[in-house]
Amino acid sequence: MKKIFFALALILFAKFNAQGWKTDEQYIQKFATYAVEEMEKYKIPASITLAQGLLETGGGQSRLAQQGNNHFGIKCKEDWNGKTMTHTDDAPNECFRVYDDPRDSYEDHSKFLAYRPYYVNLFKLDMMDYKAWAHGLKKAGYATNPRYAYILIDKIEKNKLYEFDKTNSREVLYAVLKMYPDLKNDRIFMARLDQSGSSGNPVTVKVPYEQTSYAKQQKNVEKIVSKAETLQSILIKSHPNGGKKFVIVPEDIDLAAISKKFQITETTLMKWNELDGTQLKRNDILFLEHKSSTGNVATYKAQVGESMHDIAQKFGIKLKKLYSKNRMDYGQQPTSGQLIYLQSKKPKK
Template identity: 40%
Template sequence: MKRYLILFGILCLLGNILTVSAQRRNQAYEEYIHKYRELAIHEMKRYRIPASITLAQGLLESGAGKSTLARKSNNHFGIKCGSGWNGKRAYHTDDAPNECFRAYKHPKDSYEDHSKFLRTKTRYAFLFELKVTDYKGWARGLKKAGYATDPRYANRLIDIIELYDLYEYDQKGKKDWMKGVTNPHQPYLANDLLYIIAREGDTFKSIAKEFDLSKKKVRTFNELPKDYEFSGGEVVYLEEKHKHATNGFISCKVYPGDSMYTIAQRYGVKLKYLYRLNDMKPEDGVPPVGSIIWLQ
């Protein structure tokens, strides 16, 4: 009888712990997680940022999508305009009155811009040396790099991740993404585009599988024929190139070995638009070394 009473007591205690844990959870947070978890996993596969960190930051910065900035401007991560932002803007009081924040058409754009923001800022570069499952290291690193002024920012992220078991999405995403991938590519950003450097033996299929894309997209993004074989060293874009180069790149000089295609790849411009910008046609051949090619 005594043994049964002890067992009963343990079960009651566990039940109480689970009840308290459930009571601590916020329904709005759980709804937000359910709505955006797949998007966070998708971003992790492409940019190598833990899905748990992305979700926790989204929850914290947007108040589970309920903040004015999130509702009116689809900005879920509190990213301010900065000098290089050319998109839509929204003005909101944060650390100072009437500050400029980035505005997006859709939350998906906010999630992608958050990934690119972390990837392109040198102060966050050390974070990408951490494992994708090291959410504590990422949380502390974000605070150290100055993502937020709140002195408890790292602890708040960790508390959210552990309360809502968000670390499970890091494991789930990692298993799906790493299945069959023994030596993953390092993704880079240039011209506001995500790309990798191809290795000998890469195929459209292997790159597509690693980055959760279709073979057709990998091929068309890079304007390559179906029978193309990678020799290694090629720039391979993982998203659609632009109609012109990003700000700061107005023109370039043609160097030995250049072609209109290599220039298009270097600056992330679709080949047909590069021809149009320079009033050229494909049959015009290779531009002379030293000539100027317009990028905008």
């Protein structure tokens, strides 16, 4: 009986959504993914795209959005060969573009800005400066309303849309969940997140929803959000030894999560970092490219408990080269205070 009820609920939910979203929050939860995907492809701030979508559609309620999947009020123009509909805007019965899916509308909006000379100066702006983009759109003639820029800025700040400028398409659903934590009780959203294949190796709930306790659901969501926050906090650094790219692991995490975040295979990361397992520990150093064959300093005194691998990671030097320079057998570990050679070979006795 519960399964039948759940199936009916899904049908009603889909029908309700087809009629449009009643609030700005629901619009954001639905379309933030599209805005972030477009940001990655065309370098247009997701906050700007979402704010424009919210404004143009009235939170998804406009006739153009509901009947034509047109979320940005883009008119036919001479270069449009797709479906059309008439709608009264600045003048009666104007021609507007119709899309098969809202995603197509989002991409067409990106192309509209990216491929027209009026907007070329927008792409010289800092992508994190949503205020400059808002004023730039108004200056370029995107809208006639003299307060257009301020309206966009108000939408962005009221809804914290600037948070989406800091994320990516692999982690955007986590950003939505963090912004709207009540979604952890939303079956459909959690299923969407679970099936998204997003970065961070999300926890999959295998048992049917009806048989999962609320406490367990909450625990799973907390794990998902925590892992997403951990991944978002990882920043690429340049190592003093040749500027090699590396990261410092902020918390215990599986290598798979790092692999997905930076789009580097686990096998490659293991090879570059001479790893014999996939479990990373807090404060581990992980290189995102080949390490150097020599150090940037001549020698180093080993600290208590340090392994040769620890030293190799600390100085960005290949482990085999480090063993060779110090005339040590592979697998042998240094003693506290031992002088480790990083550039030239240890002198023979």
